[in-house]
Amino acid sequence: MSNISAWIERFPGLSRLDQPTKELLLNQSQIVNFAKGATIFGPGNSPENMLFLLDGTVRVQQTSDTGHEIVLYRIEAGQSCVLTTACLLSYDDYSATGIAETAVDAAAVPRAVFDTLVAQSKPFRDFVFAAFSKRITDLFLVIDEVAFQRLDVRLADKLIKLSSNTDRVATTHQKLSIELGTAREVISRQLQEFQRRGWIEQARGSVTPIDKSQLQKLANHNT
Amino acid sequence: MSNISAWIERFPGLSRLDQPTKELLLNQSQIVNFAKGATIFGPGNSPENMLFLLDGTVRVQQTSDTGHEIVLYRIEAGQSCVLTTACLLSYDDYSATGIAETAVDAAAVPRAVFDTLVAQSKPFRDFVFAAFSKRITDLFLVIDEVAFQRLDVRLADKLIKLSSNTDRVATTHQKLSIELGTAREVISRQLQEFQRRGWIEQARGSVTPIDKSQLQKLANHNT
DNA sequence: GAGTCTTGGTGACTATGTCACCAAACATTC
């Protein structure tokens, strides 16, 4: 087993697989790469494989027939594209789009192998169902936020999360509006209000939180 | 095999199971009943079993911490509560609530049996993943509607669907507002507008479509 | 028939989304 085949160990849920199962998974899967910005799956482009993300982030979003977009969830390294698998096993077209937010390395597992693994390994089943559970919980949360939470609260929350590592959040009003499923103008006005209060500073293509505690305080309203 | 054990045949996806699997499913499951209005599962009340609905309808809805409610989807006879199963296999608390909308008969399958069935039967796996797929597609649709569709369109659509069998829809403004995740006042005003246009008639606890074609026409805007 | 609960109505207000623009920053090209 070379180091490239050690990827299974990066998945906490998969390290408990027994040795034959690990070998099956390694032998029958293939490492694939996607460039930043690539469309990994989308309507009319059903994925043939289940992906285990080794590195990078996939953003899953939906485009309404009105042309509006909203981010549904993200798949990070160490997680898998289970929802694509579910939908790949069914008739329906998958109505969401997966976009490589960074360069992405992933292990692609064909659906037949996926099926075999689900059949023969309890740890693998647990992994799959836990992954489903996380995604569905995420979706419930999105519904709650879109339907019932105030936009200023959601935006403050988003800014806090985006700025957890950096001082300066490199994003545009347009991108923020897709994150929250709203219009660009609404984001622009809300950011102006935050700026007026001295909570952030803005530049073209970036937002810099100055008073994170105030943003956090607003984000905590109904969370 | 008495007729009570023939329930598997009512599930199109399960009729393809082989005989030993059918027997396992029948022997290890139990028929349960819920009265209309009963809470079948909810936060802090994780279901121990997977349910196969033999008769009746389960309404699955979410209550926000702001006190607002929204209907997520319904489980009809012939379908199963897969999402509860997913969440039951994971740590998270299930944040949605399942309410018996009518009297409900169901077959309850313990999680250990569910796991065995997933392991040993491909048709059962297909059934489970197809059910997942349907639910997730439903959730995507809810997100799209809540985030991007106009309320008059959504209300017209809901009225058309509710009146497919009956002339007179027995519901309250409050219930309609929960269906769409909005406020009662908003529904009241929208229904007044429909009434003003001569599309519906209202009475306490009921809405009667008069001009379904107009409602349908509005409902078709962005669907 | 007096209370009480459910259901629905209403005005005033706030929040959010839409539309049609404009203008500055930036990138590209010659």
Place this chain on the structure above:
DNA sequence: GAATGTTTGGTGACATAGTCACCAAGACTC
């Protein structure tokens, strides 16, 4: 480096949706 196009953000006017604080009529209970 001037001309040009693209991206990003700003703005006013307006439409739609949600909130709040009430009120009132029907229905149900005692």
